[in-house]
Structures are given as C-alpha cells and as structure tokens.
Amino acid sequence: xxxxxxxxxxxxxxxxxxxxxxxxxxxxxxxxxxxxxxxxxxxxxxxxxxxxxxxxxxxxxxxxxxxxxxxxxxxxxxxxxxxxxxxxxxxxxxxxxxxxxxxxxxxxxxxxxxxxxxxxxxxxxxxxxxxxxxxxxxxxxxxxxxxxxxxxxxxxxxxxxxxxxxxxxxxxxxxxxxxxxxxxxxxxxxxxxxxxxxxxxxxxxxxxxxxxxxxxxxxxxxxxxxxxxxxxxxxxxxxxxxxxxxxxxxxxxxxxxxxxxxxxxxxx
Amino acid sequence: xxxxxxxxxxxxxxxxxxxxxxxxxxxxxxxxxxxxxxxxxxxxxxxxxxxxxxxxxxxxxxxxxxxxxxxxxxxxxxxxxxxxxxxxxxxxxxxxxxxxxxxxxxxxxxxxxxxxxxxxxxxxxxxxxxxxxxxxxxxxxxxxxxxxxxxxxxxxxxxxxxxxxxxxxxxxxxxxxxxxxxxxxxxxxxxxxxxxxxxxxxxxxxxxxxxxxxxxxxxxxxxxxxxxxxxxxxxxxxxxxxxxxxxxxxxxxxxxxxxxxxxxxxxx
DNA sequence: GCCGTTGATTGACGCCCGTCATGGTGCGTT
DNA sequence: AACGCACCATGACGGGCGTCAATCAACGGC
Numbered sequence: 168x169x170x171x172x173x174x175x176x177x178x179x180x181x182x183x184x185x186x187x188x189x190x191x192x193x194x195x196x197x198x199x200x201x202x203x204x205x206x207x208x209x210x211x212x213x214x215x216x217x218x219x220x221x222x223x224x225x226x227x228x229x230x231x232x233x234x235x236x237x238x239x240x241x242x243x244x245x246x247x248x249x250x251x252x253x254x255x256x257x258x259x260x261x262x263x264x265x266x267x268x269x270x271x272x273x274x275x276x277x278x279x280x281x282x283x284x285x286x287x288x289x290x291x292x293x294x295x296x297x298x299x300x301x302x303x304x305x306x307x308x309x310x311x312x313x314x315x316x317x318x319x320x321x322x323x324x325x326x327x328x329x330x331x332x333x334x335x336x337x338x339x340x341x342x343x344x345x346x347x348x349x350x351x352x353x354x355x356x357x358x359x360x361x362x363x364x365x366x367x368x369x370x371x372x373x374x375x376x377x378x379x380x381x382x383x384x385x386x387x388x389x390x391x392x393x394x395x396x397x398x399x400x401x402x403x404x405x406x407x408x409x410x411x412x413x414x415x416x417x418x419x420x421x422x423x424x425x426x427x428x429x430x431x432x433x434x435x
Numbered sequence: 436x437x438x439x440x441x442x443x444x445x446x447x448x449x450x451x452x453x454x455x456x457x458x459x460x461x462x463x464x465x466x467x468x469x470x471x472x473x474x475x476x477x478x479x480x481x482x483x484x485x486x487x488x489x490x491x492x493x494x495x496x497x498x499x500x501x502x503x504x505x506x507x508x509x510x511x512x513x514x515x516x517x518x519x520x521x522x523x524x525x526x527x528x529x530x531x532x533x534x535x536x537x538x539x540x541x542x543x544x545x546x547x548x549x550x551x552x553x554x555x556x557x558x559x560x561x562x563x564x565x566x567x568x569x570x571x572x573x574x575x576x577x578x579x580x581x582x583x584x585x586x587x588x589x590x591x592x593x594x595x596x597x598x599x600x601x602x603x604x605x606x607x608x609x610x611x612x613x614x615x616x617x618x619x620x621x622x623x624x625x626x627x628x629x630x631x632x633x634x635x636x637x638x639x640x641x642x643x644x645x646x647x648x649x650x651x652x653x654x655x656x657x658x659x660x661x662x663x664x665x666x667x668x669x670x671x672x673x674x675x676x677x678x679x680x681x682x683x684x685x686x687x688x689x690x691x692x693x694x695x696x697x698x699x700x701x702x703x
Numbered sequence: 704g705c706c707g708t709t710g711a712t713t714g715a716c717g718c719c720c721g722t723c724a725t726g727g728t729g730c731g732t733t
Numbered sequence: 734a735a736c737g738c739a740c741c742a743t744g745a746c747g748g749g750c751g752t753c754a755a756t757c758a759a760c761g762g763c
Contacts, residue, residue, distance in 0.1 A: 324590075342609050343565070346544070348662060394616060
C-alpha cells in the first residue's frame with residue numbers, strides 16, 4: 168500500500184504536488200517497546216537462517232535459554248566498554264552499531280536488521296564491547312549468554328559453520344567499507360553508501376518514485392557512515408536532488424535514478 | 436646508546452656515525468622458496484594455537500590433507516577474483532592482503548604473520564577471493580581444501596570455536612581500522628599505524644636504537660594502510676624523523692620515542 | 704668499486720572539504 | 734492551530750593533502 172489513500176498517513180502529503188514533497192514517507196512501526204509473546208519468539212527463531220535445520224525440540228531448548236528485550240528509538244542496547252557476555256539476535260526494528268573516537272567523531276560500522284547476530288560473538292581476548300548499539304526505531308531482540316551460545320555451537324557444529332560464514336561475511340563487508348573510505352571524494356562515498364543501503368533496505372515504488380530507504384537516517388548518520396561531516400553530506404545530497412538522482416528529506420532518502428548514482432559511485 | 440658499537444650487526448652499520456645511517460637493518464630470511472620438510476610441517480601445525488589440544492593422530496590426519504607451498508618476495512599467493520576454494524595457514528614469512536580500487540588505489544586490509552589463517556574461510560555466498568595476498572618476503576604456507584576444512588570443523592567443534600574467535604578478532608580489527616581511517620590528519624593515521632605495527636612486529640634493541648619493525652614496508656605500503664599517498668606519508672615520516680621520534684629508511688622503520696608517537700596518535 | 708634501478712624526499716600549486724555561522728523547514732507537542 | 738525543537742541547507746573561509754614533477758639516496762648486480 169502507498170501513502171496516497173485518505174486518512175492513512177499524513178494527509179498533508181498531497182499538498183506540495185509539483186515542486187517536491189519533503190514529508191516523511193517512512194512507515195512507522197509500533198511506537199512502544201513491548202514484550203515478544205512466546206509464539207512469536209518461536210516463529211522468529213525458526214525463521215533465522217542460522218538455526219535452520221534444527222529440530223522443534225532443539226529450538227525449544229534454545230528459546231528457553233534466551234530472554235526477550237525491547238527498546239525505544241534512540242535507546243542503547245549496550246555501550247562500548249561494557250562487558251560483552253551476551254549474544255543478541257535482532258527480532259524487530261533496526262539499530263546502528265558505531266564506535267566513537269576521542270575526537271567526538273562517530274563511525275557507524277554496521278546497520279542491524281531483523282535476524283542479525285551481534286554482541287559478544289567472542290569472549291576470548293575481547294571481553295568488552297568495542298561498539299555501541301543504538302535503536303534506530305523501536306526494536307526487539309533475543310539475548311543469550313555467550314557461554315551458553317558456545318555450548319550450543321559445540322552441540323550443533325553445523326550451526327557453528329553458519330555462524331562462521333556470517334561473521335566472515337561481516338569481515339568482508341567491513342574490509343570493503345575500509346577500502347571505500349579511501350575513495351577520493353565525499354560524493355563517491357555517499358553514492359556507494361546510498362546504493363548499499365538501497366540494496367539492503369530499499370523498498371520499491373512506495374509512491375511511484377524510486378526506491379525508498381526504510382531507515383530514519385539523519386545527515387549526521389550518513390556522515391558517520393562515510394567518514395565525513397553532516398554539512399558535506401548535506402551539500403552532496405542537495406546536488407543529487409537537484410540533478411534528479413535522489414529525493415530526500417528529514418531522516419529519509421529515496422533513490423530515483425540508480426544508474427546515475429552507480430556511475431558516480433563507480434570511481435570508488 | 437646509538438649505533439656505535441663495533442662488530443655486532445651488519446658491519447656497514449658503523450659508517451655513517453653522526454648524521455643518520457639509512458642502511459637497511461632488517462634481517463633477511465632465506466632468499467629462495469623451498470619445500471617444507473614433513474617434520475617441520477608437523478611442528479608448525481602443533482604450534483598453531485588453532486589446533487592446540489588435538490591429538491597426534493588428529494594432527495597427522497590434518498597434515499596429510501594439507502599441501503605445502505612457497506613463494507618469493509612480491510609473488511602473489513592468490514589474486515582477487517579467483518575462486519576461493521582453499522584455506523591457507525602461513526608457516527613462514529610475511530604477506531600483505533590488499534584490495535584494489537578501480538582507481539588504482541590499493542588498500543591493505545591485513546598483514547599476515549606465521550600462524551595466521553586466511554583465504555577461503557567461507558564458501559557460502561562469497562565464492563571468490565575479495566583480496567589479493569602478496570608475499571612481503573619469502574613465504575611458506577600450508578593449504579587445505581575449504582570443504583575438507585569444514586569437515587574438520589564439524590569433527591572438532593572446539594577448533595571451530597577457536598576459528599570463530601580468530602575471525603571475530605579480525606572483524607574487530609577491521610572495524611577499528613575503518614574508524615581510524617576517519618582520523619583527521621594523515622599524521623594521526625600514520626602514528627597509530629606505526630604503533631600497531633611496532634606492537635605486532637616490533638623487535639627491541641637490535642642495534643640499541645628503539646623498536647625496529649621487522650617488515651619491508653615501503654612508503655606506498657604505509658600509504659595503502661593509512662588511506663593516503665606515498666608522498667604524504669613521506670612528509671609525515673620526515674617530520675617524525677627530524678623530531679627524533681622515529682628512524683627510517685628504504686622499506687624499514689624503527690620507533691625511537693614511543694610515548695611521543697602515542698601522543699600524536701591519541702587524537703585518533 | 705661503479706652503475707642502473709627503485710624507492711624516498713622535497714617543492715609548488717590548487718582544490719576539496721572541514722569548520723563556523725546563519726537562516727530555513729518539517730515534525731511532535733500542547 | 735501555533736509553538737519550539739531538531740534537523741537540514743547554504744555561504745564564506747582557510748588549511749590539509751592529493752597531484753605533478755624533479756632530485757636524491759640506497760641497494761643489488763656486475
């Protein structure tokens with residue numbers, strides 16, 4: 168469904184017809200933290216690729232050893248420096264994982280979506296969280312002790328392989344990030360970042376105009392992902408908007424012309 | 436004390452007494468690729484923390500499924516884009532893993548030392564190498580099929596956990612790299628990079644003057660690690676040398692005053 | 704011991720982008 | 734409906750650093 172019907176989303180949306188509407192088109196999730204009921208938790212666990220192939224009984228055993236938690240927008244799931252003795256699986260919502268420099272400058276190292284594994288993946292040698300995780304929207308996650316998790320891995324080596332693959336994929340992504348940070352111009356970095364976000368969180372044809380990135384990301388957030396500043400990102404995006412490549416507003420972005428954006432990003 | 440003592444290391448070392456000697460103080464390893472004899476391979480396998488706790492028979496079984504290979508300086512162990520169906524364990528020498536941008540700009544994502552695991556850690560979803568690995572000096576590595584490796588992990592879940600920890604550590608390092616790339620000045624990045632290299636590859640008091648980094652890294656290599664250019668790195672290092680913080684020459688670097696270097700890096 | 708090659712150094716120039724500052728705009732709140 | 738708060742946009746300015754280019758020094762080979 169789109170935001171066109173009467174009632175529904177903000178009616179003010181139909182006002183600025185020709186120029187450009189800057190009303191937020193993001194669908195809002197439930198506004199309040201809640202408790203995941205048990206059936207939903209089981210459904211979530213079963214959907215996680217990680218635990219695919221496990222028997223009902225195994226899943227049940229795992230569920231019994233996990234607790235469900237929830238947070239509101241802007242809340243921190245955990246903070247860098249705290250002891251990392253829990254493993255999390257995001258069940259609903261989105262979150263950003265970032266590191267802060269003494270500088271004050273933050274760097275977003277990952278965006279977490281439902282099904283993603285994070286937190287204390289390892290206890291050996293790295294006893295404290297190295298990053299802070301903060302909810303971008305109301306979020307719900309399941310939590311398990313790392314010791315218990317390691318026990319599960321030993322009991323189910325196949326699951327261990329899948330975890331290894333997942334972490335290896337994260338490593339690949341992170342190295343790719345590190346490389347793209349060295350891209351010459353800020354425009355390049357913003358372009359590739361937007362493309363990746365669109366591929367991962369894009370939603371097509373909400374109101375007929377391109378791909379909407381379903382995340383409430385501010386200019387400052389994008390700056391933290393591109394190693395730049397909010398002002399520079401704003402400038403780049405203004406230009407992209409003038410050229411008809413993207414559309415954006417307060418904490419939302421849509422991609423109108425993927426090809427031209429890719430052309431800009433190509434210089435990497 | 437300085438480079439005064441007679442005899443000792445390379446005799447040529449005593450020549451440039453007052454100004455600064457720029458002779459390469461790196462110890463050279465064997466110059467030619469060679470075949471690892473079987474006893475040495477077993478010793479290497481046994482030393483790898485990864486396989487600690489495995490029985491002699493298990494190690495023997497693993498050794499039988501690995502082949503030993505070697506390369507000269509500058510040779511490529513593998514190249515980005517090639518199918519990644521082997522897993523490597525470095526036995527001797529050092530290597531750099533880097534990604535190349537369409538730009539031509541390279542980014543070093545890891546320096547590999549004996550005992551390090553690399554190559555096709557995962558087959559799922561990432562069938563091709565994403566980086567190129569090149570020997571910095573004569574290197575020897577053991578190689579195993581990824582399918583066989585996964586079989587080993589299933590048979591020895593404890594080893595699987597250790598692999599997971601190792602990859603998680605790599606992930607942490609990579610994210611830390613990504614953050615430090617955003618440090619304000621090139622001087623900051625060079626300083627932190629040198630510190631990390633010294634901590635990992637440093638060798639104290641070879642000729643009495645600080646910590647020597649036992650790696651043949653060129654300015655271009657350091658530039659690829661700091662997201663900069665060889666010229667900028669050269670300028671920064673000239674300044675550091677003038678200030679008596681480091682000593683360096685053609686493809687070698689030594690740290691004289693760790694504290695002041697750390698002070699520069701502190702701005703991160 | 705001499706020479707060619709490769710890597711390091713240094714200078715000059717210009718532009719990108721980080722910084723500071725100001726005004727504008729959407730959105731939640733009452 | 735109106736207020737106030739973040740967030741966004743845009744201008745001006747200056748310095749850091751990427752680029753091009755020329756020179757120098759060190760290492761390996763003969």
